[in-house]
Amino acid sequence: MNKQSTxxxxxxxxxxxxxxxxxxxxxxxxxxxxxIGANPLSFFMIxxxxxxxxxxxxxxxxxxxxNRGSEVAILSIGMTLVVSSSAGTDISVGSVMxxxxxxxxxxxxxxxxxxxxxxxxxxxxxxxxxxxxxVLCGMFNGTLVAYFGIxxxxxxxxxxxxxRAIGLLLCNDLIVYIRNDSFGFFGGFLGLIPTPVVIxxxxxxxxxxxxxxxxxxxxxxxxxxxxxASRIAGLNSKRIIFLTYxxxxxxxxxxxIVASSRIxxxxxxxxxxxxxxxxxxxxxxxxxxxxxxKFNLAxxxxxxxxxxxxxxxxxxxxxxxxxxxxxxxxxxxxxxxxQAPPLKAYFKKRSAxxxxxGAAS
Amino acid sequence: MKKVLGAIMLTAMAVAIPAAAAHAxxxxxxxxxxxxxxxxxxxxxxxxxxxxxxxxxGYDLSxxxxxxxxxxxxxxxxxxxxxxVDYIIIDPIxxxxxxxxxxxxxxxxxxxxxxxxxxxxxxxxxxxxGSNFKTEGLAAGEWLKAYADKMGIEELNVLxxxxxxxxxxxxxxxxxxxxxxxxxxxxxxxxxxGDFTEAxxxxxxxxxxxxxxxxxxxxxxxxxxxxxGAMTAxxxxxxxxxxxxxxxxxxxxxxxxxxEDVKAGKITADFECNPLAAPFVEExxxxxxxxxxxxxxxYMVEHWYALEDQIVEFExxxxxxxxxxxxxxVIEAQY
Numbered sequence: 103m104n105k106q107s108t109x110x111x112x113x114x115x116x117x118x119x120x121x122x123x124x125x126x127x128x129x130x131x132x133x134x135x136x137x138i139g140a141n142p143l144s145f146f147m148i149x150x151x152x153x154x155x156x157x158x159x160x161x162x163x164x165x166x167x168x169n170r171g172s173e174v175a176i177l178s179i180g181m182t183l184v185v186s187s188s189a190g191t192d193i194s195v196g197s198v199m200x201x202x203x204x205x206x207x208x209x210x211x212x213x214x215x216x217x218x219x220x221x222x223x224x225x226x227x228x229x230x231x232x233x234x235x236x237v238l239c240g241m242f243n244g245t246l247v248a249y250f251g252i253x254x255x256x257x258x259x260x261x262x263x264x265x266r267a268i269g270l271l272l273c274n275d276l277i278v279y280i281r282n283d284s285f286g287f288f289g290g291f292l293g294l295i296p297t298p299v300v301i302x303x304x305x306x307x308x309x310x311x312x313x314x315x316x317x318x319x320x321x322x323x324x325x326x327x328x329x330x331a332s333r334i335a336g337l338n339s340k341r342i343i344f345l346t347y348x349x350x351x352x353x354x355x356x357x358x359i360v361a362s363s364r365i366x367x368x369x370x371x372x373x374x375x376x377x378x379x380x381x382x383x384x385x386x387x388x389x390x391x392x393x394x395x396k397f398n399l400a401x402x403x404x405x406x407x408x409x410x411x412x413x414x415x416x417x418x419x420x421x422x423x424x425x426x427x428x429x430x431x432x433x434x435x436x437x438x439x440x441q442a443p444p445l446k447a448y449f450k451k452r453s454a455x456x457x458x459x460g461a462a463s
Numbered sequence: 464m465k466k467v468l469g470a471i472m473l474t475a476m477a478v479a480i481p482a483a484a485a486h487a488x489x490x491x492x493x494x495x496x497x498x499x500x501x502x503x504x505x506x507x508x509x510x511x512x513x514x515x516x517x518x519x520x521g522y523d524l525s526x527x528x529x530x531x532x533x534x535x536x537x538x539x540x541x542x543x544x545x546x547x548v549d550y551i552i553i554d555p556i557x558x559x560x561x562x563x564x565x566x567x568x569x570x571x572x573x574x575x576x577x578x579x580x581x582x583x584x585x586x587x588x589x590x591x592x593g594s595n596f597k598t599e600g601l602a603a604g605e606w607l608k609a610y611a612d613k614m615g616i617e618e619l620n621v622l623x624x625x626x627x628x629x630x631x632x633x634x635x636x637x638x639x640x641x642x643x644x645x646x647x648x649x650x651x652x653x654x655x656x657g658d659f660t661e662a663x664x665x666x667x668x669x670x671x672x673x674x675x676x677x678x679x680x681x682x683x684x685x686x687x688x689x690x691x692g693a694m695t696a697x698x699x700x701x702x703x704x705x706x707x708x709x710x711x712x713x714x715x716x717x718x719x720x721x722x723e724d725v726k727a728g729k730i731t732a733d734f735e736c737n738p739l740a741a742p743f744v745e746e747x748x749x750x751x752x753x754x755x756x757x758x759x760x761x762y763m764v765e766h767w768y769a770l771e772d773q774i775v776e777f778e779x780x781x782x783x784x785x786x787x788x789x790x791x792x793v794i795e796a797q798y
Contacts, residue, residue, distance in 0.1 A: 149523045154698040161700070187542060216506070217720065267530065275500050275509065275528055364662040371501045371531065403718065417670035421549065423656040424628050 120404045122439040127411045129405075131163075134419055145418060150294075160294045163414055171201070171410030172298035173357040176305050177377060178384035178402040180240075180350030186326040187346040188247055189394030190254025191382050194261035197269075198354040199237045199374030200455050203362030206232030207278040210285060216276040225284050233355035237267060240351015244344035244433050262378070269370035272294030278368040289364030298360045305356060306403055309349075313399065322346060324395035380409050383434065408437070466559045490523040491748070494543030497554040498580070499531040502659055502688050503718040507798035508579065508738040512552065515741035533557050537564050540548070544571045550748055551575045558583040558631070574751055578740040580631050589751060592761040594736045596632050600639020602767055603734050603781045606786075608682065608774040610646055610711070619647075619681050623654040624667050624693060626685040630659075632736065634716060636685050653681055657689040664692025672700035683713045687721030690714040690730055705729045706773055717778050718767050719797045725768055725789045732769040733789075738798055739763075768793070 112118060130143035141147070151161035177195050184192045210228035211218045221228070239261055246257035283290075292300050313319035321342050324332045329339040354374075361373045386392060387408050389402025412433050416426045439445060471785040500506050506607065509526070525548060533556045543551050544567055551573055555561065558581055565587035575588040576691035582588065611619055616795050621644065626633035637654070644651055652675055657663030664684060671679070672756050682697075684690035690712060697704050704710040705728045714721055717735035724730045743761055750757045766787045774786045787793060 111787070151699075152701050154701060156699060159699065166673075170666060170669075270500070270528065270530070276506050277500065277503060353601060361662070364665065367661065369501075369660060369662070369688075371499055372658070372662065396790065414670065417655070418674060420653060420674065422654070423667075 108182075108365060111447055116389065116398055117401055117404065119441050120401045120408070122409045123387065123440070124404055124411060127408060127415055128434065131415055131418055145415075156291050158294065159291050159296075163418060165296065165299075167407055167410045168302075168457075169296040170300045170414070171407045172296075172302040173361050173374075174377060174380045174409060175302045175403050175406040176353050176357040176360070177381035178388075178406040179305060179309050179399065180346075180353035181381040181385050182388075182390060182397050182399055182402040183346040184254070184350045185320055185382075185390065185392055186394055186397040187322045187343045188254050189326060190247070191385075191392065192243060192258045192347060192350045192383075193255060193378045194239065194243060194258040194265060195350065195354040195357075195381055196374035196377035197262050198236055198267035198351060199358035199361060199377060200368075200372075201239065201269040201272075201369045202232040202236045202355040202358035202459050203267040203373045204272045204278070204368045204370045206359055207280055207362060207368035208272045210280050210282075211278050213272075214274045215274075215278065216274075217279040217281070219281050221280070221282055221285070225291065227287075229288075229359055232359050233352065236351045236353075236355020236358065238351070239354070240348040241344070244347030247347060248340040259423050266370060269368070273368055273370055273432045277370075280366050282366070285363055287363065287441075288360055288367045290365070298434055299363070301356065301360055305353065306399075310399060324398055327396070329361035369389075373379075380406070383410060387434070472662050484490035486615070490518065491550070491752075492523045492525065492546070493552060493748075494525045494527070494540070494546065494548040494552045496527050496529055496536050496539040496543070496554070498536075498554045498556050501529060501531065502684065502686060502716070503646060503720060504716050504736065504738045507718065508554070508740060510627075511739040511741040511798070512744075515745050522743055528791075529556060531556060533560070537561075540564050541567065542575060544550075544568060547756060548573060550751075553577050553588075554579045555582050556580070561585045562587070576660060576744050576747055578744060579738075581668065586759075587681060590747045590757045590759055592740050592747065592759055593763065594632075594765060595762050596601060596635020596736070597639040598779060599715055599734050599765070600636040600641075600735060601643060602639075602784060603636070603683065603715070603732070604640045604643025604798040605777040605779055605784070606732055606734075606769075606775065607711065607713065608643065610773060616680070619644075619649040620675075620679045621649055621651050621681040621683060622671050622675065622679045623651070623683045624657040624664050624671075624685065625654050625687045626656065626659045626689070628656050630657075632715075633685060640683060641669040657660075657684070657692065659686050661688045661692040664689030665696050666692075668693040669699070672702060681711045681713065682707065685715050686736075687714050687716040687718050687724075687730075687733070690721065690724070694724070694729060704731075706731055706770060717766070717797065722768055722789050722794045722797050726794060728770065731773055732767065734767050735765045737765045738764040 132142050135144050136142050145163050148160055148161045148162035148164055150158050153159055181192060206228045209223055210221050212222040243258050246252045247254050288297050290297055321337055325337060325339045325342045333339045358374060362368050384405035385402045387405030388398060390397050390401055412430055415431055421429055494523055495512050497509055498505060516524040529536040529539055536556050540551060540553060551568055553575060561582045562585040565575060565585045569587045575586050577591040579593045583729055625637055628724050655667045657667045684693050700710055704712045713729045714730050714733045717733040721733050725733050743763055747757050768789050771788050774788060777784055
């Protein structure tokens, strides 16, 4: 009896389905490894590896998922807040990432320089400059949505198309290479751990604390549920919506710096390409409604790593990259479908019926 | 809002029209619709055009970076027609859907020169100038055979990081290399796309290192940017590459940064894809202006690069190939 109630408790947990989805995706690898006769847990093995130039690092697929999923995880924080407060999505984050990376690299290399090994300005100036541009983009989006009342998708469409192009202008239509180890740090390693993982963890922690220790989370949700009622209750709805877009821009900036640092260059055509879609998907996979209101930040983060887990799993299974998007789509449909309200209601009804039946006998 | 937007558009047009009309009479006006600037190669191609078709050389170049947007590219070509330029250069983002636009150019009496990528569904252009990607693939394959024989490597297990799926460079290089691989019975383990980007090459190689640990001794990257990414991933997996190490690293494009890595003993051999099409295009334009016949397909001269010890003799389609030793002067002269 006690055991069943624990199970019920787990099933009732709001993150049950997102976590289950993530675990199921990774479980596919166990089946695959048994099938090919390898160590069933080889996908999950984390070992120490001597690298050429980076000392000893943690090495394994799980580390890859955490590492490569960092950008989308960081983006999904901002996206969750935006979705919650305004019932809309910020589709400019991928382009803003590219713009921030371009601006940062332009500052560090100097305008018009396409390849350099020495920094033209202190590293911190470049990094903060890049992030500041992200915040500025967020404020622009926030102003349009909150104060001009433009629909979020339309408002963010402007930077979606313009930001990447501005980035190109800043880089003089070149890929700017900064082959300098200090810049590579943000995409490299901090001791044993990939730096992007650490950066993502810090971002998540700070926001989680902010939501927990202040009333901000509740404010955002109440604005998302009913902006008018919240205003009457004394909240400055517009300012809160503005704030969420600004935060979203901030995180796009941080993600842009990480992506750029990974390749120690500003590849404005490709950095953050389609990342806005992954970020929105992460929010949805985390069981959050895109209709705004209540949100679960942890869900979105798990969603982000689920997307990366799918990608890494497809690589591990050796699915050709031309077919991979099809499999990705199928898995995503399954995960979203099992979280759909009608199916949830059906399972609830069935388990209730089972309980009644069990009680009767 | 509408009024403001309208006003902005009017201002933009007012600025644009005099700019277009300001063509000096004696300059030859050339419109160039470039793909984008996704790699060093592309940047070099752009720069080559800007250098050759400069004002000092008697040209007035309208350059449009289409940012990999095929609709924008067709629009750019139409705007060239409206500006009534003398010649149009197109590097087509995709191979199909060109007939209508090229017919419009034809009717306007503007000769079109296609460079680099090909147009499959229309022949209403004056000439195509570009690389033979299959020859590049064949050369890489035949070099590998000769090099492996020299080094006494018997078994070749190849991993490929290919370019954007369906691009003519990817198709040509894969076809050429795989043809050679089949001929000599090499083991082609896997081929995944890195989309010609460094980030793509990094992620694919990171996964290759785990999936095929200790099972491969050749990595073929279909451009230098992918090779840069693959090197980072191999560094982090503790795999050594380059001449005399575990893995033979083959790359295409041979941009300056790529050749620097050849010189540093990281890339074993680099097969050039010449981006400097502009001089060849100028030749075509000169011929057209003189009313001479031009060849429909113009192939550019290309070089294969390696360090002294990796230079071997090989043939492609019965023609002996000459390799270039990478020195500081060679790197300096490269785009």
